[in-house]
């Protein structure tokens with residue numbers, strides 16, 4: 001059976017996307033692989049397809065629980081039932097039954113924190129692991145944009161699993177990060193595949209506005225001008241909510257907000273409404289988009305500047321997955337960088353918090369912090385992200401250490417992180433303010449050279465905006481909701497689709 | 501003016517009376533599964549409101565109390581107890597005439613209404629996709645229990661699964677008609693998802709109907725309770741929905757109570773269970789009261805014999821106050837035994 005046949009039977013596609021075939025071939029030859037593929041180019045297929053050519057089980061390590069859940073659901077939806085997600089959401093009872101029939105799964109998705117457990121590793125060791133997948137591998141590097149301390153231990157874990165064949169995947173990693181990944185995972189030999197981060201069909205615009213009010217006006221102008229569907233990213237839940245209401249009130253009824261503050265049922269429904277085309281615009285925080293496969297997103301707008309070019313690239317990458325022309329707009333008003341600076345600091349514990357922690361708890365930090373976790377976090381005023389970092393540090397302590405030295409070391413570490421984050425923001429800001437081609441700027445940031453001329457490249461090179469204008473101002477006729485008709489449409493065969 | 505939620509809080513405060521703390525109303529509306537809350541609600545006849553405002557937070561509740569005080573509907577008595585003012589009493593009387601659908605609430609009895617909703621919502625989506633021969637879709641309910649339950653339903657159904665969508669449609673039609681005059685079925689139907697159309701979120705439905713959040717939430721609960729009641733009264737008319745409405749009673753117990761229940765079914769006594777579990781006897785007694793509340797087949801005769809049960813019931817009816825202490829002035833028994841009888845027979849008292 002050819003690779004194309006496998007592709008058709010298991011995934012329903014006729015052709016590979018650019019870059020996929022080479023990676024899959026290297027894996028079938030038994031090689032370790034480090035692959036950098038931009039968002040939206042089908043990363044997961046690179047390990048899911050080879051899995052069907054291998055006998056054993058595929059273990060996929062991924063740090064983002066929501067992403068894990070999405071992956072598992074999408075596999076289930078395409079008919080692959082031998083798949084399981086092992087993470088902290090798994091309840092005790094469920095956990096026992098999952099480990100009882102671990103050998104029946106083909107794909108085991110697991111969070112790095114679960115892999116830290118000897119119990120889990122010993123169970124995995126009873127299986128034949130044919131492929132070890134590290135997704136979002138840039139999290140391994142301190143200098144990657146989303147460093148996860150748990151990821152540093154993946155190399156040792158991989159060894160304790162008998163160093164199985166491995167593929168490390170990431171969407172964005174410069175040379176430094178890539179060598180960190182290979183080193184930490186102790187790959188010895190590997191094939192490296194680096195696709196260009198360039199997505200020529202996504203046009204890049206930075207729109208300079210005067211102030212906050214002007215920004216809101218410009219946003220409305222863009223949203224009413226551009227062909228949807230589209231996503232608008234905000235750094236604040238509240239603003240995402242408010243703008244969604246504003247859009248609905250000013251004649252775009254099919255706009256909704258999406259953020260982590262919504263209950264689970266609403267999040268699922270809004271996501272699905274967007275995917276099914278019942279919504280035109282999503283006002284979102286960065287919680288939206290991961291694991292969402294919507295091919296025809298036509299625009300992405302950033303209301304606030306992202307904290308680094310890497311996440312900017314990830315987010316605009318949700319546009320134009322069908323290969324059609326799409327546009328991304330970043331709105332910038334003077335001093336916009338203040339917010340990212342604040343947000344970045346909020347992700348780190350302050351010197352004051354660290355001093356307090358050591359003075360207040362002293363030796364007890366070695367033994368008892370886990371019992372006091374909730375109250376320390378609360379009284380100390382740690383944010384979720386800053387606490388995660390602090391927790392990882394506390395875990396690394398043992399009683400042979402001098403706490404004074406360790407405190408100093410931690411402060412030093414936090415200071416480095418802070419500088420690193422500030423540098424990322426400066427890079428982002430420089431790119432925004434630079435007068436040269438936006439595409440060229442991003443490519444050179446990732447160590448690439450812009451080679452081809454791209455039509456409608458960016459606002460510097462010039463864009464014929466008409467192409468991105470709304471095709472027709474369709475008037476959505478609002479018919480009153482009739483519950484009988486709606487139920488009928490849902491549940492009967494003749495069911496013509498019902499417009500709400 | 502005060503809104504429906506504030507009105508309901510005032511009503512419940514007036515029923516629970518001076519003898520209970522203001523936070524018992526919070527626990528009642530919020531559906532806190534403690535034996536005390538549940539007994540209180542039975543005893544003071546406000547159990548219809550149990551778990552009908554489960555998204556209510558402590559802060560919101562405190563704000564409501566402050567507002568009720570500021571508007572002189574209630575005031576604080578000498579022991580910081582809440583007292584209803586005359587103005588407040590007048591308003592209490594108007595609750596059901598202002599919001600007639602609140603009469604349909606039966607939160608104590610149908611505390612599993614959200615489970616029913618999750619199952620109904622997922623079953624509808626599954627059936628809709630089945631009719632359209634679609635196997636690839638993302639379930640709108642993520643709760644594993646709900647998902648497993650739907651699988652179980654299909655696996656054990658006597659009907660062929662291709663008949664289920666039609667059954668569901670006809671049953672839903674006639675079921676929703678039973679309540680249509682009082683509550684618009686749109687409250688629920690607009691939130692259902694299927695093959696091509698994804699249901700509305702709670703907020704979108706609120707916008708669609710032009711209601712305020714609190715009225716909507718009470719209507720939604722009232723409708724669910726109404727449907728559950730219609731199904732219970734006439735299960736043979738709704739064979740499919742009657743299966744969805746069945747509750748796994750054990751599921752309602754708190755984890756610790758579940759363990760006690762397992763030991764009880766193995767024939768262990770209170771003292772013995774206390775020793776095994778290293779818990780106080782009084783804690784085990786609390787568990788047993790909770791079990792009596794939720795497990796309908798649970799027999800309390802081994803803790804209170806039949807004649808004593810009758811005497812206790814009489815005493816409760818005679819007692820001028822609703823406090824356990826007052827009841828015990830009439831009859832010489834354990835608090836535990838009184839609580840057990842209330843738990844078991846609360847509905848009948």
Ligand SMILES: [Zn+2]
Nearest residue numbers: 437457458461
């Ligand atoms: Zn350009």
